[in-house]
Amino acid sequence: MVELAFPLAPWLVWAIPMFGALLIPLYAKFGDKARDYIAVIFPLLSAISAAMMLPLALNGQIFHQQIPWITSLNIKAGVLADPLGVLMANIVAWISFLIMVYSIGYMHGDTNLTRYWFFMNLFIGSMQLIVLSDNFLQLFFGWEGVGLCSYALIGFWNKDKEKDYVGTVGHTAWGFAQAYSPSHAGMKAFITTRVGDVAFLIGILTLFFYSGTFGYTELAAEHQWAVELARSGLLIPVAVLIFGGAIGKSAQFPLHEWLPDAMAGPTSVSALIHAATMVKAGVFLVARIGPLFYVAVQSAQLVAPFFQTVAWIGAITAFLAASQALVAREVKKVLAYSTVSQIGYMMLGLGVAGLSSEFVGGFVAGFFHLTSHAIFKAALFMGAGVLIHATETKYMDEMGGLKGGMKKTYFAMLVATGSLAGVPFLSGFWSKDAILASVLDVGGIMAYGLFGLATITAIMTAFYSFRMIGMIFFGKKSHHLQEMEHHGHDVREAPTVMWLPIAILAAATLTIGVTGPFFEGFLETAFAKNLKELYGMQIVEHGFALNPIAISASVLALVIGGFFGYNYYIARRSDPFRMVQSNAFLGGMHKFLENRWYIDALYYKIFVNAPITASNVLFKGLELGVLDKTNVVVSKGAIALSAISNWFDSNVVDGIANGMATVSTFVSGRVRKIQTGVANQYVFAFALGIVFLVILMLILL
Amino acid sequence: MAVILGQSLFIPIVLAPIAYLIGRRAGTKAGWFAFAVLAYSTATLLFAAMQGSDYVETYPWQPIGEFGLKLDGLSLPFAAIIYILSTTLAVYSIPYMKRKIEEDFHNHAAENEQAINSKTGLYYSLYMLYAAGMLGTVLATNLIQFYIFFELMLIPSFFLIAEFGYGDRYRISMMYFLWTHVGAVVLLGAILAIGFLTGSFDFAKIATSTLPEGIRTWIAIAVSLGLFVKLAAAGLHVWLPYAHAEAPTPISALLSPAMIGIGGYAFIRILLFLVPSAYPTIAFWVSIWGLITMAYGGMMAFAQDDIKRVFAYSSISQMGYIIFGMASAYYIGVGGSVFQYVSHGTGKALLFMAAGAIIMQTGGLRSISKLGGLAGKLPITATCAMIGFLVIIGVPPTNGFQSEWMLFFGSFAGALQSGAQDRLIITGLALATTPLTAGYALWTMRRVFFGKLPPNLANVKDPSAAITIPLLFLAALSIILGIYPDLIVERLIPLLSGVIK
Numbered sequence A: 001m002v003e004l005a006f007p008l009a010p011w012l013v014w015a016i017p018m019f020g021a022l023l024i025p026l027y028a029k030f031g032d033k034a035r036d037y038i039a040v041i042f043p044l045l046s047a048i049s050a051a052m053m054l055p056l057a058l059n060g061q062i063f064h065q066q067i068p069w070i071t072s073l074n075i076k077a078g079v080l081a082d083p084l085g086v087l088m089a090n091i092v093a094w095i096s097f098l099i100m101v102y103s104i105g106y107m108h109g110d111t112n113l114t115r116y117w118f119f120m121n122l123f124i125g126s127m128q129l130i131v132l133s134d135n136f137l138q139l140f141f142g143w144e145g146v147g148l149c150s151y152a153l154i155g156f157w158n159k160d161k162e163k164d165y166v167g168t169v170g171h172t173a174w175g176f177a178q179a180y181s182p183s184h185a186g187m188k189a190f191i192t193t194r195v196g197d198v199a200f201l202i203g204i205l206t207l208f209f210y211s212g213t214f215g216y217t218e219l220a221a222e223h224q225w226a227v228e229l230a231r232s233g234l235l236i237p238v239a240v241l242i243f244g245g246a247i248g249k250s251a252q253f254p255l256h257e258w259l260p261d262a263m264a265g266p267t268s269v270s271a272l273i274h275a276a277t278m279v280k281a282g283v284f285l286v287a288r289i290g291p292l293f294y295v296a297v298q299s300a301q302l303v304a305p306f307f308q309t310v311a312w313i314g315a316i317t318a319f320l321a322a323s324q325a326l327v328a329r330e331v332k333k334v335l336a337y338s339t340v341s342q343i344g345y346m347m348l349g350l351g352v353a354g355l356s357s358e359f360v361g362g363f364v365a366g367f368f369h370l371t372s373h374a375i376f377k378a379a380l381f382m383g384a385g386v387l388i389h390a391t392e393t394k395y396m397d398e399m400g401g402l403k404g405g406m407k408k409t410y411f412a413m414l415v416a417t418g419s420l421a422g423v424p425f426l427s428g429f430w431s432k433d434a435i436l437a438s439v440l441d442v443g444g445i446m447a448y449g450l451f452g453l454a455t456i457t458a459i460m461t462a463f464y465s466f467r468m469i470g471m472i473f474f475g476k477k478s479h480h481l482q483e484m485e486h487h488g489h490d491v492r493e494a495p496t497v498m499w500l501p502i503a504i505l506a507a508a509t510l511t512i513g514v515t516g517p518f519f520e521g522f523l524e525t526a527f528a529k530n531l532k533e534l535y536g537m538q539i540v541e542h543g544f545a546l547n548p549i550a551i552s553a554s555v556l557a558l559v560i561g562g563f564f565g566y567n568y569y570i571a572r573r574s575d576p577f578r579m580v581q582s583n584a585f586l587g588g589m590h591k592f593l594e595n596r597w598y599i600d601a602l603y604y605k606i607f608v609n610a611p612i613t614a615s616n617v618l619f620k621g622l623e624l625g626v627l628d629k630t631n632v633v634v635s636k637g638a639i640a641l642s643a644i645s646n647w648f649d650s651n652v653v654d655g656i657a658n659g660m661a662t663v664s665t666f667v668s669g670r671v672r673k674i675q676t677g678v679a680n681q682y683v684f685a686f687a688l689g690i691v692f693l694v695i696l697m698l699i700l701l
Numbered sequence B: 001m002a003v004i005l006g007q008s009l010f011i012p013i014v015l016a017p018i019a020y021l022i023g024r025r026a027g028t029k030a031g032w033f034a035f036a037v038l039a040y041s042t043a044t045l046l047f048a049a050m051q052g053s054d055y056v057e058t059y060p061w062q063p064i065g066e067f068g069l070k071l072d073g074l075s076l077p078f079a080a081i082i083y084i085l086s087t088t089l090a091v092y093s094i095p096y097m098k099r100k101i102e103e104d105f106h107n108h109a110a111e112n113e114q115a116i117n118s119k120t121g122l123y124y125s126l127y128m129l130y131a132a133g134m135l136g137t138v139l140a141t142n143l144i145q146f147y148i149f150f151e152l153m154l155i156p157s158f159f160l161i162a163e164f165g166y167g168d169r170y171r172i173s174m175m176y177f178l179w180t181h182v183g184a185v186v187l188l189g190a191i192l193a194i195g196f197l198t199g200s201f202d203f204a205k206i207a208t209s210t211l212p213e214g215i216r217t218w219i220a221i222a223v224s225l226g227l228f229v230k231l232a233a234a235g236l237h238v239w240l241p242y243a244h245a246e247a248p249t250p251i252s253a254l255l256s257p258a259m260i261g262i263g264g265y266a267f268i269r270i271l272l273f274l275v276p277s278a279y280p281t282i283a284f285w286v287s288i289w290g291l292i293t294m295a296y297g298g299m300m301a302f303a304q305d306d307i308k309r310v311f312a313y314s315s316i317s318q319m320g321y322i323i324f325g326m327a328s329a330y331y332i333g334v335g336g337s338v339f340q341y342v343s344h345g346t347g348k349a350l351l352f353m354a355a356g357a358i359i360m361q362t363g364g365l366r367s368i369s370k371l372g373g374l375a376g377k378l379p380i381t382a383t384c385a386m387i388g389f390l391v392i393i394g395v396p397p398t399n400g401f402q403s404e405w406m407l408f409f410g411s412f413a414g415a416l417q418s419g420a421q422d423r424l425i426i427t428g429l430a431l432a433t434t435p436l437t438a439g440y441a442l443w444t445m446r447r448v449f450f451g452k453l454p455p456n457l458a459n460v461k462d463p464s465a466a467i468t469i470p471l472l473f474l475a476a477l478s479i480i481l482g483i484y485p486d487l488i489v490e491r492l493i494p495l496l497s498g499v500i501k
Helices: A009-030 A032-052 A054-059 A083-106 A113-132 A136-154 A182-211 A216-221 A224-231 A235-249 A258-264 A267-276 A279-296 A300-325 A331-353 A359-391 A407-421 A427-442 A445-473 A479-486 A496-514 A516-535 A548-570 A576-582 A584-594 A596-624 A627-641 A647-667 A671-675 A678-700 B005-026 B029-049 B075-104 B110-139 B143-164 B169-198 B203-208 B213-230 B239-246 B249-259 B262-274 B276-302 B307-326 B331-361 B379-393 B399-418 B421-449 B465-483 B486-499
Strands: A063-070 A075-081 B055-061 B065-071
Touching (some): A009 A032, A009 A083, A009 A113, A032 A054, A032 A113, A054 A083, A075 A083, A083 A279, A083 A496, A083 A516, A113 A267, A113 A279, A136 A279, A136 B399, A182 A224, A182 A235, A182 A258, A182 B421, A216 A279, A216 A516, A224 A279, A235 A279, A235 A300, A258 A267, A258 A331, A267 A331, A267 A359, A279 A300, A279 A359, A279 A516, A300 A331, A300 A584, A359 A407, A359 A516, A407 A548, A427 A445, A427 A496, A427 A516, A445 A548, A496 A516, A576 A584, A596 A627, A596 B276, B005 B029, B005 B055, B029 B065, B029 B075, B065 B075, B075 B110, B075 B249, B075 B331, B110 B143, B143 B169, B143 B249, B143 B262, B169 B203, B169 B239, B203 B262, B213 B262, B239 B249, B249 B331, B262 B276, B262 B307, B262 B331, B262 B486, B276 B421, B307 B331, B307 B399, B307 B421, B331 B379, B331 B399, B331 B465, B331 B486, B379 B399, B379 B421, B379 B465, B399 B421, B399 B465
Antiparallel strands (some): B055 B065
8 A cells, every 4th residue: 555644635535525514504603704714614625635645646656545334245435546536636626626715706695605505515525525435336425415416506596586597488499498497407407317327326236246346446456247247248238337327427418408407506506517526527437437347358349339339429419519509698508518518528538548459548638638628617617607797697698898898807718718619729729639639549430430520519619619709708798788887887807706716727727738748748647557556457658749630620620610700709790690590591400409409308208298297197097096996895895804813803893893983973063072082082992902902911921 | 031122112002001191181291201201112122232133032922922022133123213213203293293183173272271181192192002013013023923013003003093183084094994904814814824834923933844835825925915005015005195194294204114114024024034935936026016116106296286195105106115125035135125114214204204394384284386485494394304305215325325225236136146137127127217206306395395485484484393303313314324324234134145145
């Protein structure tokens, strides 16, 4: 075991926010200020603990510690701090901390903040539990904890006022309202991810049956389980089922529909869900299980179908979500679709890792993109929160022309959006390029298909990024803003407590952008050691190299997408709104995309309306119509059957019959009299009879 | 031999008349008396459990055999949860039943003080008998003894519904009595058959003898059918929604999780420990029945508007889980089933108690369509209800997760071990129905606690400490057992692994 300067650190990283959450209601008694600051201190302490583990990652070392848990089944709890876990823990911890600081400003003045801080802390703690657990069962605690917190926080404004709805009230698709109340959205998130979780659970339970353990290190050390799983044809199903959990949590196709509506929560919550926790949990899970399955089999060919599934799901989701971002009106929805799409890229990277001969390339690319996305997406969401506060609207078309009035926000969001679009020398450029390059490394027709999808997605990404910046910051101020200013509400820049976290993240985006190749090299070194030590993989490090095809594709995508975006929304050479209205094809496309390819409506039709209708029909038809009538049969049958059992029944049933006689006298009018004692005494006499019977039995002993 | 378990079982029975007398004199003080007695009995029970892995007290009981009280890995979780719930709910009953009984007198409380007091006394004396009756069934070491207590828990609960219930309570209590009694009679037939064929009613003797080949399947079927009425398996469940919805709420909270699940205990005790030879023949069909019950109960819960009926149907669905687990033919699955009894005990008691708190505080509202937005008004109740829902959905860190994963794992393991494809498929189907539970649970949560607050509920508050402390206690217990499941399974799993592999 490796020495760690502070061996409790991997435990404290998740325990501090988790148990800290429980203290928040107590601190609330000392006043709101005390509560708010203490709520931010827990994530800070957690982040410091995470930072203390960094030397491990820098040296590529692994720290593993276990304690007994469910002894009768020989299940242990423990922490595993390998470079993957440590780096992830640091990303989660520091970004969460910044979001918490931002929350002080953003949520200021809201009631029920005790509940907010409680769940935010629990959220961070659960996420860190996922990251640092050394086994699937313990991970699942964090996994569901994250689900629960997202439910509570998406539905935070649970009074369901119309202003808190996500989507436009009145907008329907196939008759299904496309505007969701916060409590509805929270429930939708919880149940949709739950579907994935069931799959995940089946997967790990089957794994447990064949291996007798939930622990990663145990699974990595001995591969008999994989042999037996492969023999019974369950290897790929099990891997895909576990991936099902990731599909749910990371909002990948086909379980992606919860995430756009999760925007009903406060923006700081969206930032946390999208940047640091929840949706990244799925990516992290794939990064955990990928190598496990890759090394467990004799030849990588055996698990190729699993990695192909991951890669294709990722690519399809990236495409699907990006297409919907093209037409979104709400700024947070653009960001939400873009998250789904970018997570798709990460999955693509992790998927192609297992298809290539050198696992580490795609693995590093996926994780690199996770890092850069976490940073720029947190900045974007917090910026969006600032905008929504300042302009009092969630719609981009009700903003416009904000460049002058909100310079700081404008600049920070410009950097972050540039990174999203893949502008060279920003973090997202390098990481997206790494993914494209690793797709090409696989070779073959399939790789070109994936590459094509990823490139088209990159074009769309550039377009909607420019569109977002253009609609918000360029052009003339909207009527809404003019009216606001008319009433004396000037658009104002955010206070420091909100602005500073955004600036730090924008600066981080720039820093990683400048040092991109070095950062990638560092990740590669760390993970190469990680994979070698934990899984016994033979890794050949390549160092940083640019793939000319990948790099020209991503620059070309930026130019094409950027050109159209710039043309319509920044230079405003023509009005895209009028184009869509006048052209039937474009209009249809617009509606199709706006209604999310009708997938959401389809799900409501099949999985919500149909079961509820079926339940009501069954209830009226079978339950009340048929089964309820058996009562008569039973009462008649009971009289006939009572002859079978002799001594006890003759007492009881007679007693009941008498009781019924008494009862019917009561019912016939003399309600008053029941209460005044006759029945009481009768029943009591009966109860006393039982007592005597029992005492008699005791004496007989 | 010290009489320890004897105390925990018989003290509430012997002192039941005293509760009546105290009630007549001093009204609700009888509730505190019942609480003190049950708390003492719970303490003795847990003390007995700490004496070692198997704790037995036996007394000769001629000519039937031996009268024994036994705490082993299987009976301990049942016994502990029965008494813990009974004790907790005794406290909860104090304000709740005070209100309920006064309401039954149509607010003429002042003129009827004497009658109210004697009714209060009656409630607590029946309550103590009921609790002891349930405990007696799971401690019994003799089939006749088991059957006596099986009936003993039925009778007080019948009167509790008839005298203290809501709605059409006389008819409903009769329905409840007749249905469960019919089940009990079928069970009695099987018990007598076992007794005559093996020559003894004592568990220890039955376990070592074998039943003739032809008849054992029939015995297993009779035992299952008899118990399935109590477990409210789909088709035999019609009485349950009425009884559990119209019983006074503290009794609903005992009936629903604690009492009906005893059917699961008896199934495991009789068919796995006493006459195991017939179990493999019927296990597959039982698990299909369990699957149907899970799905049917869950679907029915969607169609309800009365909050207590939602929980009643949810109990049917949860009994489906228990039936499914106990038919898994694998020790972890059966263990999960027992654990599920415990989880459902804490979870469903929480939910019924929360429903009771709502009924109390809103002046008797039970219809979900008339509720809404209560989270802000009843924060403690809402929190505890949420934890209760998480338990029945099976979300960590609650005990519901631990029991459900063991249950379904056991079913998978049993199927994979035997290589039976059909069993694998029904396990998959069973898991596929679990989002149904999440669906009705969260939907109910949303309709009751979130959204717009009806204007007439603007002044609703959380109830008094006698209601909220029991709620918080059970919520904490659910989470403690979820994080540290060894409290339940440490003795259970090794015991079961010796019986069924």
